[in-house]
Amino acid sequence: MSANEFTLDDLKRILREGAGFEDSDVTAAEVGDTSFKDLGYESIALLEISLRIEREYDVALDDAYLVDSRTPNELVDTVNEVLRAGHNS
Amino acid sequence: MTQIALVLADWAFLDAGVDPGEAPDYDIGIVTASSSGGFEFGQRELQALWSKGSRYVSSYQSFAWFYAVNSGQISIRNGLRGPSGVLVVDQAGGLEAVAQARRRIRSGRPMMMSGAVDASLCSWGWVAQLAGGGLSTEDDPARGYLPFDERARGHVPGEGGALLVLEDAEHARAREAPLVYGEIAGYGATMDPKPGSGRHPGVRRAVELALDDAGVVAEQVDVVFADAAGVPGLDRSEAEAIGKVFGPRGVPVTAPKTMTGRLNSGGAPLDLALAFLSMRDGVIPPTVNVRPAHEYDLDLVTGEPRQIPVRTAVVIFRGRGGFNAAMVVRAPAA
Numbered sequence: 232m233s234a235n236e237f238t239l240d241d242l243k244r245i246l247r248e249g250a251g252f253e254d255s256d257v258t259a260a261e262v263g264d265t266s267f268k269d270l271g272y273e274s275i276a277l278l279e280i281s282l283r284i285e286r287e288y289d290v291a292l293d294d295a296y297l298v299d300s301r302t303p304n305e306l307v308d309t310v311n312e313v314l315r316a317g318h319n320s
Numbered sequence: 321m322t323q324i325a326l327v328l329a330d331w332a333f334l335d336a337g338v339d340p341g342e343a344p345d346y347d348i349g350i351v352t353a354s355s356s357g358g359f360e361f362g363q364r365e366l367q368a369l370w371s372k373g374s375r376y377v378s379s380y381q382s383f384a385w386f387y388a389v390n391s392g393q394i395s396i397r398n399g400l401r402g403p404s405g406v407l408v409v410d411q412a413g414g415l416e417a418v419a420q421a422r423r424r425i426r427s428g429r430p431m432m433m434s435g436a437v438d439a440s441l442c443s444w445g446w447v448a449q450l451a452g453g454g455l456s457t458e459d460d461p462a463r464g465y466l467p468f469d470e471r472a473r474g475h476v477p478g479e480g481g482a483l484l485v486l487e488d489a490e491h492a493r494a495r496e497a498p499l500v501y502g503e504i505a506g507y508g509a510t511m512d513p514k515p516g517s518g519r520h521p522g523v524r525r526a527v528e529l530a531l532d533d534a535g536v537v538a539e540q541v542d543v544v545f546a547d548a549a550g551v552p553g554l555d556r557s558e559a560e561a562i563g564k565v566f567g568p569r570g571v572p573v574t575a576p577k578t579m580t581g582r583l584n585s586g587g588a589p590l591d592l593a594l595a596f597l598s599m600r601d602g603v604i605p606p607t608v609n610v611r612p613a614h615e616y617d618l619d620l621v622t623g624e625p626r627q628i629p630v631r632t633a634v635v636i637f638r639g640r641g642g643f644n645a646a647m648v649v650r651a652p653a654a
Contacts, residue, residue, distance in 0.1 A: 275380060275383075278379040279378060285375070286376070
């Protein structure tokens with residue numbers, strides 16, 4: 232399935248399905264800009280998330296994107312860039 | 321499987337009155353045993369691999385499958401930065417892990433968590449264990465697992481185990497530990513000789529080494545928690561060893577694992593816990609469903625639990641491949 236846009240809600244769903252999403256001190260509003268590290272997602276969780284995004288949105292996410300995306304909002308932006316690049320080619 | 325282990329670790333620390341987060345860095349380590357790692361998790365990933373392709377295999381399989389997963393996840397969750405490890409010795413693993421934890425404490429670590437949880441009952445786990453032999457094919461639960469009975473035809477597997485907090489005695493005194501179940505007093509381990517060599521199985525020597533290590537003579541032992549393989553040849557060799565060390569019907573023998581099934585590496589830590597509880601409560605849990613064969617000359621505790629004071633217990637476990645392990649545990653000094 233390919234979508235035109237990847238949202239923070241999409242990412243939250245995939246986080247929940249792939250790695251669990253615990254209630255934490257971080258409010259819903261702050262989640263987007265809190266680092267994955269502070270949210271409790273380590274390297275294997277991010278690998279799992281990347282795998283799920285790839286097969287659900289039919290994109291290829293370079294490992295570098297994971298390393299460079301510090302927060303959920305940054306990862307959402309990165310995925311959307313890749314999606315847009317795919318549709319333009 | 322790891323979920324059970326994580327909960328057991330929480331409960332064990334609570335029971336011991338220990339907050340791992342408060343302990344100095346590197347003070348607490350963990351060594352567990354395992355026989356199968358995360359089989360059920362692995363089965364699901366294998367199914368995903370073969371039905372949907374490699375892109376559908378979970379990244380978590382990278383560690384969910386392996387033997388060290390419980391040591392790893394418990395140490396991460398609780399911040400245990402002391403020495404950690406895992407031992408894989410089939411059913412004897414649980415005793416080997418506790419023995420290794422004791423070595424760590426003797427060489428300076430104040431506290432170690434040890435024990436094992438095994439849970440492999442899924443289709444894949446059944447197939448693996450059936451192929452290995454030793455499983456009962458009996459349909460009637462009352463006849464499924466009958467160690468030391470002339471009807472013995474294998475064992476029934478179960479899932480579970482136990483985790484224990486082991487601590488240096490002086491350290492426990494200094495922090496006024498609220499609850500001390502007893503002491504790991506002695507340990508012995510041997511390998512069986514090569515089949516066909518004509519030499520005796522090593523289980524007797526393992527028990528003698530453990531008694532020696534504990535500075536205990538056979539007469540002082542109040543109960544033996546037997547390995548109880550439930551296979552005639554192995555029952556015979558264990559009964560002979562017990563008879564040689566303790567004399568015919570010389571010590572109460574029991575196998576409460578007839579109530580739970582054999583728990584792979586989890587069985588031994590559970591029997592250790594049962595031994596400590598039998599000391600606390602002055603009662604030996606029974607071996608159920610079994611009519612002991614006379615030829616074994618064992619004082620098997622069957623039917624009802626037996627109420628007698630217990631201060632010293634021996635726990636015996638053997639692993640596939642010729643591993644023998646025995647541990648002596650003792651009630652806390654009065």
